[in-house]
Amino acid sequence: GAGVSQTPSNKVTEKGKYVELRCDPISGHTALYWYRQSLGQGPEFLIYFQGTGAADDSGLPNDRFFAVRPEGSVSTLKIQRTERGDSAVYLCASSLSGSGEQYFGPGTRLTVT
Amino acid sequence: ELKVEQNPLFLSMQEGKNYTIYCNYSTTSDRLYWYRQDPGKSLESLFVLLSNGAVKQEGRLMASLDTKARLSTLHITAAVHDLSATYFCAVDREYRDDKIIFGKGTRLHILP
Numbered sequence: 769g770a771g772v773s774q775t776p777s778n779k780v781t782e783k784g785k786y787v788e789l790r791c792d793p794i795s796g797h798t799a800l801y802w803y804r805q806s807l808g809q810g811p812e813f814l815i816y817f818q819g820t821g822a823a824d825d826s827g828l829p830n831d832r833f834f835a836v837r838p839e840g841s842v843s844t845l846k847i848q849r850t851e852r853g854d855s856a857v858y859l860c861a862s863s864l865s866g867s868g869e870q871y872f873g874p875g876t877r878l879t880v881t
Numbered sequence: 882e883l884k885v886e887q888n889p890l891f892l893s894m895q896e897g898k899n900y901t902i903y904c905n906y907s908t909t910s911d912r913l914y915w916y917r918q919d920p921g922k923s924l925e926s927l928f929v930l931l932s933n934g935a936v937k938q939e940g941r942l943m944a945s946l947d948t949k950a951r952l953s954t955l956h957i958t959a960a961v962h963d964l965s966a967t968y969f970c971a972v973d974r975e976y977r978d979d980k981i982i983f984g985k986g987t988r989l990h991i992l993p
Contacts, residue, residue, distance in 0.1 A: 801980065810885075810969050810983030811924070824979050859923065869914075870981060872924040 770794065772873035774860050780879045781850055789845040789876045793862030800843050801870060802835055803859040811859055817843060818865060850880045883908050887970050887984035895992050897959050902987045904953040904970030913953050914971040914981065915944050924969065927955075957989075965991045 773792040781787050793800050799818055803811035813827040817837045825835075832850075837843040847854055857877050861870035884907040894900050904913070912931055916924040928937045930946035930953060937944050941964065943956045953970060971983040 808985075810971070810985050811981075813980035813982070816979045827980065869926065869929055871926075874923045 772860055772862050772871055774858075774873040774876050776876060777874065778877045778879075780881060782881055783850060783852060785850050785880075787847050787850055787878065789847075789858050789878070791843045791845070791860030791862075791873060793841060793843070793860070794871055796864070797862035797871075798840065798865040799863045799870075800837060801861040801863075802843070802845050803861065805857045805859055805875070807856075814845070814858075847878075850878075852880045854878060855880045883910065883972065883974055883982045885970055885972055885982050885984040887987050889987060890985060891988045891990075893990045893992060894957075894960055896961055899959065900957050902955040902957075902968055902970075902989075904955070904984060906951050906953075906970075906972045906982075908951075908974075909948075910951075910972040910974060912973050913946050914969075914973075915942075915953070915955055916969040916971065918967045918969065918986070920967075927968075960991045962991050962993050965989055 775790045801816050802814040804814055805811040815825040815828055815835050816823050820837055820840045832848045835845045857875040859875045860873045863870045886905045888903050914929055915927040917927050918924050928944040933948040935946045941958045946953045967986045967988045969983050969986045971981045973981050
């Protein structure tokens with residue numbers, strides 16, 4: 769079956785611009801996660817959705833970052849007034865609620881120039 | 882705060898040799914994961930270890946878990962070039978179905 773998909777695969781934007789990153793989870797997975805992976809580092813948690821609601825957004829670095837999941841499936845990570853330090857690979861994962869095992873998408877590589 | 886430490890962070894080894902990657906974590910956790918990541922690619926799940934003493938093997942890789950020592954190992958037997966990748970250890974918090982905490986990764990380079 770189809771895995772987690774993310775679009776775009778690459779995004780280059782100028783400092784100060786607004787970007788949206790999209791994640792399509794595995795069908796039927798109620799839990800969705802966003803992580804950020806900087807070069808040479810492990811992924812770092814950003815936010816976790818259970819259904820439509822954000823169950824834990826403690827990893828969002830500041831109020832420029834926001835994520836939604838209005839229908840409990842597709843999620844969009846939104847970054848306002850991008851900064852060069854936001855450059856990273858943004859990974860999305862989904863899981864069946866309660867199973868624990870998260871399945872990761874291919875990621876979106878964001879470059880802020 | 883749950884922390885995960887891996888060592889070594891970088892490992893260069895010859896084909897045919899054995900080696901072990903170590904993963905320590907700071908607090909109780911009920912699931913430990915090992916992932917593989919190739920350059921420019923996403924994470925591939927290798928093992929999920931759920932209980933003390935758990936051991937899993939897949940090909941030349943074997944993972945074990947000691948929850949009392951808060952230690953997991955990933956052992957590589959008779960390494961081959963195709964195993965070159967970055968390996969991440971990760972844990973989640975006990976009794977919580979939410980975020981996974983990752984180590985910094987071990988970049989493994991196997992010389993032919």
